[in-house]
Amino acid sequence: MIEVSHLTKRYGDHTAVSDLSFTVPDGQIYGFLGPNGAGKSTTMNIMTGCLAATAGSVVIDGHDIFDEPLAAKQRVGYLPEIPPLYTEMTPAEYLHFVGRAKGLSGEKLKSEVGRVCRRTDIVPVQSRLIRHLSKGYRQRVGLAQAMLGDPSIIILDEPTVGLDPAQIIEIRQLIRDLGQEHTVLLSSHILPEVQAVCGHILILSHGKLVASDTPDNLERLFAGQTTVRLTADGRADEADAVLRGIAGIRYTLEPGETAQAVVTADDPQAGPDELCRRLFFAFAGAQLPILALAADRASLEDVFLELTQDGGSSPAGAQAPALRAQDVVGPGGESLAGGDSLPQGDEAAEASAADAPAGGDAGRQTPAAPAEGGDEA
């Protein structure tokens, strides 16, 4: 259990973290999400005792990190953004050193080092110098170091940065496994990652907490409008003519020869099913076959951009909280693998993580959610 309350960190005039409060209950995987420079690393450094806070408190399993640093640190395993490895040592030597420094000794030390080596799969390389290991293995050694001593809380700062897609999948699986026995807090600026692993997301922007909810709820909160993406077998002007004949919609044609359009219903309450039906009959009447028709779903990416770009306005817009998860038809948005519910956004999402955040959702229109000034495209 981590309780962070009114945490503030200032560097001179610059406020890195401002009045941050949240609680991470036991046995969950929490994701810290935010663009670079949002204050994720700073917060994590404070939570692990590496940095002092300007104000506020961090309580770990009942021990304040500033008042009882040794007791609190005993309960936390930390993997910083750059794994703190002594490259002239071998993983086995390094882990023995960290284990001893954490107060383990004798048989207990040996069995703990063996356990974390097996868990992180570094047994084959444990007697090679760390400087000769690949980035993936170094990350695992760093992770093994954090797991030593079986701390109840494990804090991971961008654990998959710089890894290849296969390694990312492995590390994520490992984190999911860790979540079975430990409370895990991980940070990332990559959405699909947090979505794939975490049960709860904390979105941080400019040092402030702008949202805290499950991935599903966050998406629901932001799915305000019904938008449908359509591709027809014809020319753009033909599609234009058909669309012009349908009442109660707005649309934009994608530039180019083929008939592609993004269609939005004027009535925000109208479901995507109804809109799809009307489009189908209109195009059928015009002898223009529809090749693809997909309801756009507000992806977490939209939520993320929405929350973090305009200085973090409150997500609770007037027309936002419409329950729409079950309304989704057809294949979902590109970044979400399959139309089913989220947390296990599997291999497809995993692989796309490497080139996220920009890549995942390239041709998307402005964010679907209604907010004050959300079009940054």
Place this chain on the structure above:
Amino acid sequence: MSAIYCREVRSHFTTMTGWLFGAFILLFGGIYTMALCLNGSYAEFEYVLGNMSFVYLIVTPILTMRVLADERRQKTDQLLYALPMSMTKIVLGKYFALLTVLAVPIAVMGLYPLILSAYGNVNLAAAYASLLAFFLLGAALAAVGMYISSVTDSIVANAAICFVAVLVNYYLASLAGYAPSSSTSALAALYFLSALAAAVLLHLTQNPAAGLAALAVCAGGVTAAWFLARDAFEGLLPALFEKLCLFEAFMSFMDGVFDWTAICLLVSAAAVFVLLTVQSMEKRRWSA
């Protein structure tokens, strides 16, 4: 603490620093023993140590430049900060490792007087007392180097600053001869030191009130002393320079005297700089 100590000792001897350090000391120890004792037929081993004390100018930066600066460069300092261990223990672990590396060549040199005594009449007590002083001089300088390593980020800058610091200390006793000995200049120097202490405190605490208070107390004390005992200020500045020279303290052993004040000076200099290192590392939590 023992975990840090073992890792540091290992690291000094798996990288070049420990070997280079030992090699330098033994090289110069060998040269001077040969030149003075074997060829020059001096039976006093302390002269060897006295003549070779300048090697600390070269070996102190080699030994200490990486101690803490490298942790920061490799980002391993985050591990140290996150360990359930107090910063004092971490710094002491590192410092004792430095002392161990220092002790290895000095222990080897401890054989030389025994070898020499097979061929002549060596005063072993004076030889080993000066060897102890030589070790303590190295210990004090290593503490200075470790402190410098904790305040700078770059290893090269670190080595350069450390070299200059040891060099100034080396020449401090000679410079003392040029320092003005009038009482007013001593007063000015003490005022300057008061201001310096206040500035350091201000920098460490970021608290203007604490800085001003320190300045008021120090300057007030100096002024009061000036009015009470003006004579004491005469020649104070050169004396101060001489007293602060760690090499000079070591040199007092050359006359075959076991100088307790020198031992105290060297040990307290080491303690002060270890303490400063702990403070400087703690301070990084606030600013880095």
